[in-house]
Amino acid sequence: MIHNRTMIEARPAPSGTIGPIAWLRANLFSGPINSIFTLLGLYLLYVLLMPTIQWALINADWIGTSREDCSRTGACWVFINARIGQFIYGLYPGSEIWRVNLTFVTFAALIAWLAIPRLPFKHWVAAVALLGFPLFAYFLLYGGHFGLDVVETHRWGGLMLTLVLAVVGMVAALPIGVLLALGRRSHMPIVKSFCVVFIEFWRGVPLITVLFMASVMLPLFMPTGVSVDRLVRALIGITLFQSAYMAEVVRGGLQAIPRGQEEAAAALGMNYWKRMGLIVLPQALKMMIPGIVNTFISLFKDTTLVMIIGLFDLLGIVQAALSDSRWLGFSLEGYIFAGLMFWIFCFSMSRYSQYLERKLHTGHKR
Amino acid sequence: MSARPKVPTQGPKPPFWRDPAKRALVFQLLLVAGVAAFLLTIIGNTQANLAARGITTGFGFLNDTAGFGIVQTLIDYSSQSTYGRTFVVGLLNTLLVGGLGVLAATIVGFIVGIARLSPNWLISRLANGYIEIFRNIPLLLQIFFWYFAVLRAMPSARDSMSFGEVIFLNVRGLYLPQPLFESGFGLIPLAFVVAIVASIALTIWNKRRHEATGKRLPAGWISLALIVGLPLGVLVVTGVPVTWEVPELRGFNFRGGITVIPEFLALWLALSIYTASFIAEIVRSGIQAISHGQTEAAQALSLPQGLVLRLVVIPQALRVIIPPLTSQYLNLIKNSSLATAIGYPDLVSVFAGTTLNQTGQAIEVIAMTMAVYLTISLLVSMFMNWFNARVALVER
Numbered sequence: 001m002i003h004n005r006t007m008i009e010a011r012p013a014p015s016g017t018i019g020p021i022a023w024l025r026a027n028l029f030s031g032p033i034n035s036i037f038t039l040l041g042l043y044l045l046y047v048l049l050m051p052t053i054q055w056a057l058i059n060a061d062w063i064g065t066s067r068e069d070c071s072r073t074g075a076c077w078v079f080i081n082a083r084i085g086q087f088i089y090g091l092y093p094g095s096e097i098w099r100v101n102l103t104f105v106t107f108a109a110l111i112a113w114l115a116i117p118r119l120p121f122k123h124w125v126a127a128v129a130l131l132g133f134p135l136f137a138y139f140l141l142y143g144g145h146f147g148l149d150v151v152e153t154h155r156w157g158g159l160m161l162t163l164v165l166a167v168v169g170m171v172a173a174l175p176i177g178v179l180l181a182l183g184r185r186s187h188m189p190i191v192k193s194f195c196v197v198f199i200e201f202w203r204g205v206p207l208i209t210v211l212f213m214a215s216v217m218l219p220l221f222m223p224t225g226v227s228v229d230r231l232v233r234a235l236i237g238i239t240l241f242q243s244a245y246m247a248e249v250v251r252g253g254l255q256a257i258p259r260g261q262e263e264a265a266a267a268l269g270m271n272y273w274k275r276m277g278l279i280v281l282p283q284a285l286k287m288m289i290p291g292i293v294n295t296f297i298s299l300f301k302d303t304t305l306v307m308i309i310g311l312f313d314l315l316g317i318v319q320a321a322l323s324d325s326r327w328l329g330f331s332l333e334g335y336i337f338a339g340l341m342f343w344i345f346c347f348s349m350s351r352y353s354q355y356l357e358r359k360l361h362t363g364h365k366r
Numbered sequence: 367m368s369a370r371p372k373v374p375t376q377g378p379k380p381p382f383w384r385d386p387a388k389r390a391l392v393f394q395l396l397l398v399a400g401v402a403a404f405l406l407t408i409i410g411n412t413q414a415n416l417a418a419r420g421i422t423t424g425f426g427f428l429n430d431t432a433g434f435g436i437v438q439t440l441i442d443y444s445s446q447s448t449y450g451r452t453f454v455v456g457l458l459n460t461l462l463v464g465g466l467g468v469l470a471a472t473i474v475g476f477i478v479g480i481a482r483l484s485p486n487w488l489i490s491r492l493a494n495g496y497i498e499i500f501r502n503i504p505l506l507l508q509i510f511f512w513y514f515a516v517l518r519a520m521p522s523a524r525d526s527m528s529f530g531e532v533i534f535l536n537v538r539g540l541y542l543p544q545p546l547f548e549s550g551f552g553l554i555p556l557a558f559v560v561a562i563v564a565s566i567a568l569t570i571w572n573k574r575r576h577e578a579t580g581k582r583l584p585a586g587w588i589s590l591a592l593i594v595g596l597p598l599g600v601l602v603v604t605g606v607p608v609t610w611e612v613p614e615l616r617g618f619n620f621r622g623g624i625t626v627i628p629e630f631l632a633l634w635l636a637l638s639i640y641t642a643s644f645i646a647e648i649v650r651s652g653i654q655a656i657s658h659g660q661t662e663a664a665q666a667l668s669l670p671q672g673l674v675l676r677l678v679v680i681p682q683a684l685r686v687i688i689p690p691l692t693s694q695y696l697n698l699i700k701n702s703s704l705a706t707a708i709g710y711p712d713l714v715s716v717f718a719g720t721t722l723n724q725t726g727q728a729i730e731v732i733a734m735t736m737a738v739y740l741t742i743s744l745l746v747s748m749f750m751n752w753f754n755a756r757v758a759l760v761e762r
Contacts, residue, residue, distance in 0.1 A: 027485070027486065027487035027488075028486060028487055028488055030485065030486075034485070034486050037484070037486050037488075037489050038486060038488050038489070041486075041488040041489050041492050042488065044492070045488075045492070187390070188390045188393065188394050189394075190394040190397060190398060191393070191394055191397055194397060194401065200743075200744075200747075201740065203743070204739060204740040204742075204743035204744065205700070205736045205739045205740060205743075206700035206701065206703040206714070206739055207700075208703045208704060208706065208714055209703065209714060209718060209732060209735050209736050209739065212714070212718050212722075212732060212735075213732050213736070216722065216728040216732065217728050217729060217732060219415070220411070220412045220415045220416065220728065220729070221408045221411055221412055222411060222415075223411050223414075224411070224414050224415055224418055297502075301502075301503075301504035301505065302504070304504040304505075304506040304507060305506060305704070307506075307707075308706060308707055315504065315506060315507055315510070319510065322514070331510075331514045331515045331518075331519075332511075332515045335507060335510060335511045335514075335515055338507055339503045339507050339508075339511070342502070342503055342504055342507065343499070343502045343503050346501075346502035346503070347498060347502045350502065
């Protein structure tokens with residue numbers, strides 16, 4: 001028999017299951033072993049972070065011009081302050097730095113346009129970024145035309161050189177990589193084996209031997225009397241190396257497109273290049289973007305190797321500044337600065353690629 | 367009644383440029399001709415350049431005396447040795463740092479990757495922090511950090527950091543005690559081998575018995591006890607035929623013991639830490655790739671948590687983990703070539719560096735160096751393909 005037909009008032013959840021205490025209990029202290037791990041983790045954090053904060057922030061010197069201004073026990077950021085121009089622009093002449101800045105700003109604007117999903121005209125902007133911008137950057141950075149003075153490449157350096165190497169390597173490697181990937185899937189045995197050998201060769205050797213090869217053997221390959229700029233040699237090496245990795249990314253993208261797409265296009269009477277250019281590649285490229293960003297990140301980190309063949313990229317110029325007799329003993333500050341710069345670039349790019357992966361992953365995922 | 371339109375079965379033959387087979391042939395011939403022309407130009411130019419510089423090609427230089435010393439050698443080597451021996455010394459040093467790096471990176475990577483999945487919020491965040499910090503900083507920078515900012519900043523030999531008065535760390539490297547084996551020590555490796563064979567036999571017997579009778583012994587624990595206990599027992603019975611040579615400060619430096627040079631330490635630390643961050647991500651995504659239904663099904667069979675992991679999750683996760691893991695191992699070995707930046711005597715440093723500079727035999731030296739890395743890569747890829755074919759799920 002039911003005596004009471006009225007609804008019971010909703011009661012708040014038991015105090016033990018909501019609020020910060022409950023969160024702590026569920027996530028940090030759910031059992032004895034977990035509690036021990038939490039305490040160990042806290043201790044580790046304390047041991048690592050406290051001295052670092054003390055050294056890098058609290059006891060650090062920030063303002064000044066020479067090493068005499070670094071009187072405290074902590075880090076000496078004065079060193080970075082005094083050298084920041086070199087770290088970013090290398091030995092680029094001071095009066096011409098606006099050219100580098102203009103290139104940076106244009107580049108950033110193009111990338112931002114491409115990266116923000118809401119903005120229109122993506123195809124046109126991409127075409128400008130891939131075809132027009134390299135020419136624009138070349139004329140602006142190297143000069144020699146339109147009344148701009150020539151700035152020799154041995155004066156290029158720092159972050160600017162790092163970006164030049166990574167971006168040029170990437171933009172040049174992309175078309176080669178697409179061709180190699182298409183060749184690898186081709187039914188023509190000679191084309192296929194040529195592409196396989198090419199890709200596997202460059203993927204099998206370390207970048208440093210490629211750079212050695214580019215800097216030592218390339219001059220031998222040229223007709224007698226022709227000399228190649230050192231930066232161009234490094235760029236050739238990086239492009240060849242990168243194109244093989246790019247080819248594998250493109251191949252992955254191509255494999256993700258169902259075969260029916262190409263067959264349907266063939267049934268409409270399209271020839272090979274139309275099938276690829278209008279049907280398969282546009283779909284595949286979209287899937288490839290995260291992979292392309294990931295290879296770009298590793299290329300960006302790998303550009304540091306050019307310092308071994310005598311170019312002064314960001315790490316190279318920091319390393320050179322560390323051996324300056326006026327600023328001996330600040331290697332930690334130098335490396336932390338360079339590391340932070342690289343980290344900011346790589347981390348934001350990897351976050352962007354993760355975001356894209358989530359966006360593109362429209363299938364079922366738990 | 368209905369007149370079907372006549373379909374021409376044999377039309378006029380298409381012109382040869384519309385025939386895919388013939389077009390492919392022409393295309394490939396063009397490619398071959400292009401590559402051949404390119405190679406011939408390069409070879410011609412190279413010969414002209416080499417003749418102009420007075421360099422003779424060939425591998426005869428490998429028998430010449432090298433005339434430079436190497437700071438770390440695994441085989442006998444002196445400045446009187448040949449360039450050929452330099453090559454071997456460099457190769458062995460590369461393999462040493464590569465092998466130890468793979469070992470350390472695997473251990474750290476698996477621990478961090480599993481910690482990343484821990485239900486403990488703090489532990490999982492810490493593991494994530496490790497991954498995000500170390501994989502987004504160039505390896506070369508990390509090597510420089512460990513070498514110039516940490517190990518080069520160590521105290522001098524007189525004020526060495528000491529760990530229990532047996533291990534010493536100073537600016538010249540890490541000094542470890544060296545075991546000296548006396549006669550009768552040979553029994554211990556023998557006991558170790560016997561224990562391993564016995565535990566394999568035990569496992570097989572246990573599995574058969576389990577299938578036949580449903581009873582089983584805790585074979586894992588027994589094997590562990592055998593493998594640890596038997597050599598230890600032999601060690602005690604034979605009266606511990608090992609003495610340790612502890613490094614000692616004499617004058618300005620340490621004598622005795624094993625010296626680990628700082629270049630090796632820096633390279634090994636940086637390689638392991640850097641690669642471990644990638645391995646951790648691979649392990650995490652491998653475990654997460656196993657569909658939750660698998661775990662739930664195993665739990666529904668009332669398997670205990672340990673067995674769920676061991677029998678259901680890990681075997682499937684390994685299938686996902688191992689291919690990218692091998693490519694990380696390859697990356698580590700290739701990245702060990704950065705040794706040249708801090709002067710660790712690996713293959714690239716002593717062979718493609720010093721030897722190339724002394725002899726000028728750029729083509730031979732670079733070709734040999736690249737061939738070594740290519741061989742390693744190809745061997746590992748072949749193993750991978752074989753492994754993939756073996757473990758691949760057979761569907762439909």
